[in-house]
Amino acid sequence: MALKYSSKINKIRSFAFWLIFLGIGVMYIGLLFKDVMWAMATFMILGMVFVGLSTVVYFWIGMLSTKTVQIICPSCEKPTKMLGRVDACMHCDQPLTMDKSLEGKDFDERYNKKRYQKETQGQ
Numbered sequence: 442m443a444l445k446y447s448s449k450i451n452k453i454r455s456f457a458f459w460l461i462f463l464g465i466g467v468m469y470i471g472l473l474f475k476d477v478m479w480a481m482a483t484f485m486i487l488g489m490v491f492v493g494l495s496t497v498v499y500f501w502i503g504m505l506s507t508k509t510v511q512i513i514c515p516s517c518e519k520p521t522k523m524l525g526r527v528d529a530c531m532h533c534d535q536p537l538t539m540d541k542s543l544e545g546k547d548f549d550e551r552y553n554k555k556r557y558q559k560e561t562q563g564q
């Protein structure tokens with residue numbers, strides 16, 4: 442897998458998405474074992490646990506979404522949601538930060554310059 446910086450909410454969302462797939466997959470394997478009662482029951486319960494977990498994760502995303510800050514991405518100019526101090530654009534994966542002290546360190550040295558700070562003030 443490529444090391445690409447992507448939005449936290451997108452990451453969690455795709456995790457929940459694959460969890461549902463995994464759950465359905467495991468339940469399907471359970472159906473193949475319908476002659477072996479304990480095996481089928483085990484796979485079915487496991488599958489339901491995965492689907493249940495994914496529901497919890499989706500609920501968690503809903504909770505997190507209330508804490509996000511909506512901003513306009515400076516790169517693609519689309520509205521995106523930011524979670525925490527540092528996050529990436531949901532559309533173009535442009536790294537974004539709310540914390541001035543982190544800007545130069547994590548991404549780009551020019552963010553520390555006074556001119557840039559002046560421009561971003563009041564947003």
Ligand SMILES: [Zn+2]
Pocket residue numbers: 514515516517518519521530531532533534535
């Ligand atoms: Zn963007």
